[in-house]
Amino acid sequence: MASVSSQPQFRYTQPPSKVLHLRNLPWECTEEELIELGKPFGKVVNTKCNVGANRNQAFIEFADLNQAIAMISYYASSSEPAQVRGKTVYLQYSNRQEIVNNKTTADVAGNVLLVTIEGTDARLVSIDVLHLVFSAFGFVHKITTFEKTAGFQALVQFSDTETASSAKNALDGRSIPRYLLPENMGPCTLRITYSAHTDLSVKFQSHRSRDYTNPYLPVAPSAIDASGQLSVGLDGKKLEPESNVLLASIENMQYAVTLDVLHMVFSAFGPVQKIAMFDKNGGLQALIQYPEITRDFSE
Incomplete structure (x- = not known):
C-alpha cells in the first residue's frame, strides 16, 4: 500500500501533569538523551524510554509540575522545535501523574x-x-x-x-x-x-x-x-x-493509473490529504482522504 502526504495532527486539551509524553523520537532513544532534553527546565526524576511498537515514544517525569509546564510552554511558543539527534520531537502532557516502570499487567x-x-x-x-x-x-x-x-x-x-x-x-x-x-x-x-x-x-x-x-x-x-x-x-x-474518506474502484483502465494521476483527478474537488492504492479481488482500488466531507461528486 502506498500513500502520499501526511495527515494533520489531532489536537486535544490535556490537563497539566508532571509527566510529559514524547513522540517521534529516534529509534532506541536513551535515558540520558531524555534527561538532557528536559534538564534546562528542571529536575527529571524518572523516564520511560522506547515506548510503542516503533520504540519511538517516551515519558519523562519532572520533580515539580511547574517544570513540566515550563517545558511545554517554551516549545509551544518557540520557533525552534524540541529535537533529539536532529529529529523534531512532539510534546504533550501525559494522562498519567507518575511513571510506573514495573507494570505487570501491560x-x-x-x-x-x-x-x-x-x-x-x-x-x-x-x-x-x-x-x-x-x-x-x-x-x-x-x-x-x-x-x-x-x-x-x-x-x-x-x-x-x-x-x-x-x-x-x-x-x-x-x-x-x-x-x-x-x-x-x-x-x-x-x-x-x-x-x-x-x-x-x-x-x-x-x-x-x-x-x-x-x-x-x-x-x-x-x-x-x-x-x-x-x-x-x-x-x-x-x-x-458520508465520510471524508472515499473508496474508489478503478475499472476498464485505458492507461496506467498511478498515485499522481489519482491525486490530480481528486484534487479538483478539494485538498487531498492522503491516498492509498491496493489490489482487492483482482481489481485496483484506492482510498482518498479529504480534510472534511465533500459533496461535489454528483456530477
Whole structure:
C-alpha cells in the first residue's frame, strides 16, 4: 500500500501533569538523551524510554509540575522545535501523574483496540464519531460497538500494530472533543487497551458495526435514518453514510493509473490529504482522504 502526504495532527486539551509524553523520537532513544532534553527546565526524576511498537515514544517525569509546564510552554511558543539527534520531537502532557516502570499487567500490542467510552451519555456516542476520532491516526478498517458490564465499548481495527499503538498512546485517557458531540451531551472519556482480535467479523453495515474496506456489504435496517430514508447512489446501490474518506474502484483502465494521476483527478474537488492504492479481488482500488466531507461528486 502506498500513500502520499501526511495527515494533520489531532489536537486535544490535556490537563497539566508532571509527566510529559514524547513522540517521534529516534529509534532506541536513551535515558540520558531524555534527561538532557528536559534538564534546562528542571529536575527529571524518572523516564520511560522506547515506548510503542516503533520504540519511538517516551515519558519523562519532572520533580515539580511547574517544570513540566515550563517545558511545554517554551516549545509551544518557540520557533525552534524540541529535537533529539536532529529529529523534531512532539510534546504533550501525559494522562498519567507518575511513571510506573514495573507494570505487570501491560497488554500485548496488536492492530485491534478495545475502547471503553466512559460518561453518563457514553452509549450515545455514534460509530461515526468514533471513526472520525480514530481516523486521525490512520485508515480504520472496521469498528464494532457493544455494551458489556464494563460499559459501552468498541473494537477498532487498524491495518497494523504501529498505527493502533499510535492511536492508543495518544487517545487513552482523553475525552472525545466537544465539537464532535451534540451540545446536550456530557463529556466522554476513552479508556483503551489492546484486543486479542486481529480481524473483526462484520456481516453488515449498521449503527453498531462498520467495515470501511467493503462498500458492498448489505445495510441493516438499523442504519436507516430517522426520516425512514436510506441514502441511495446514482446506480441504485445503498451507500455508506458520508465520510471524508472515499473508496474508489478503478475499472476498464485505458492507461496506467498511478498515485499522481489519482491525486490530480481528486484534487479538483478539494485538498487531498492522503491516498492509498491496493489490489482487492483482482481489481485496483484506492482510498482518498479529504480534510472534511465533500459533496461535489454528483456530477
